[in-house]
Amino acid sequence: MNTHVILKTEGLCKYWGGLRALDDISLTFHDRQLHGVVGPNGAGKSTLLNLLCGHYKPTSGKIIHEGEPIDAIKPWAFARRGIGRSFQKTNIYPSATCLENCCIAAQRRMGGSFNFLRSRHHQTVLEELATNALEKVGLAKRRDQVAAHISYGEQRQLEIAMVLATSPCVLLLDEPMAGMGHEESLLIIDLLKRLKQEYCIVLVEHDMDAIFELSDQLTVMVDGQHLTTGSVEQVREDPRVREAYLGQGDEVY
């Protein structure tokens, strides 16, 4: 069950003024496991991912990647270490084609971005990597379409493809299935099942069926606090979890 720990947080806190968006979170994320994170709205799930990918700096606490503290490094350096993420609010290059969206992601991995000349060879390799990523998420048919013109669900898929094109080792996915149709969701669930055999995935998701099906570890957060972490069975049976959801007036998913 417990494989190699890739990413770890120790006493991670993020305050927005007086608001404790994240309070003293210590978690471990394992290689080749999918770590689900659930909680009511405003629980701090996105904030957690934003800290893990370097988008925000923590107020206090540590983030440790492969044994090294990384909370002080620059935001772009997180991605260079192989920590890739998708955003809750779709974040792509709308005016570029799907292929170009993935090419720019793959190019970062391949290097040569300070090259001022064109290179046929590099272009071919890049397009191969990008097409590969698009195929993985089932978007190959949209390859040459402008990203702004594909459906919302497909844009979510594209975002995952972009992360994959950077060949990451950790995937931070913030509600990748939100706004997707049933068919598309099934496709993503299927994809994640395959991906978690290769990557460490942290998945924030409101779709409980999906998260129960996919998670190896599941963390429940409420109001910036860590409530519990365990296997899906453990969490489902935890009375505090039911209470947290009911107490918030949210429906039980």
Next chain:
Amino acid sequence: MLFQKRTERIFIWVFFPLALMMPLFLEQNTFYVSKLTTIMIFAIFVMSLDYLVGRCGLITLGHAMFYGLGGYIFVMIAPEYDAVNFWIYTFYICAISALIALVIGFLVLRTSGIYMIMITLAFAQMTFYFFSDSIEFGGNDGVFIYVKPDTSLFGISMFDLDNPIHFYYLCLLSLFNTLFFFRLVTRSRFGRVIDAIHENPGRTTALGYNVFVFRLMAYVMASALGAYAGYLFTMQYGFVNPSMLSWQTSGSALVMSILGGLGTLYGAILGTVVYEGLHYVLEHMTEHWLLFMGALIILMVILFKNGIAGYLEKLLEKRS
């Protein structure tokens, strides 16, 4: 194909042959040749600004600082009464202004949007007052250049800078090279990243690009070319003065690049030619030319949306 857009290829095939033949039509009238030369020079400057504003999304109101520095660096480093080599000094001026741009860009590019506009303007104004208040550099009168550089390369002198026709061709060649260079850059892998940063800097950072460094490189490149344009201008008129550094210079360059079509690069040539053409025509018709000019520019910007180049593209580009 380097020039991807049909409209741009058509423009190149129309504009450059026409410009090449221009001196034949105007042979007896060097006034017009030198007027056209000034336009070519300014178009280089506008193109370098267009790259920054239109391609990189870095809005600056201080680009004229480098235009002026191109001239001032020359008078600072060149001996007063000896002819220097044009090509070597081109290299010096580009290198020195690139270094200056590296330092200034390092400070300026930490800000964005309106703050960046303010800071670039502040830097340009500082340089303006530094030179206009300095006795050594002739204050508001500037500095004269007594000897023009010679342009021999490997012992062959190609252009005689005292001959307006020769100088015209040198500037035309420079303009074409600038367009060619920027087109190479925009089509390169570096250029892809710049486009990505322009469209969505946050996403580009999340992919692992150090946005700041890419912007800095672009800023340095555009500034060095802006300085090269200023150097040519100084060569043409044989003097530098602080008005080259003024915010009005930056402002009119910005208007020209918007008029031509932001980010289109070749639009910078269109914008400069149309702007200067209108300027010339209206100036001879009425003393209130600025009023009419302003009205015409507002009209064109509203009508054309993405400038003249944008309008031409709408007409000529095959819809996919």
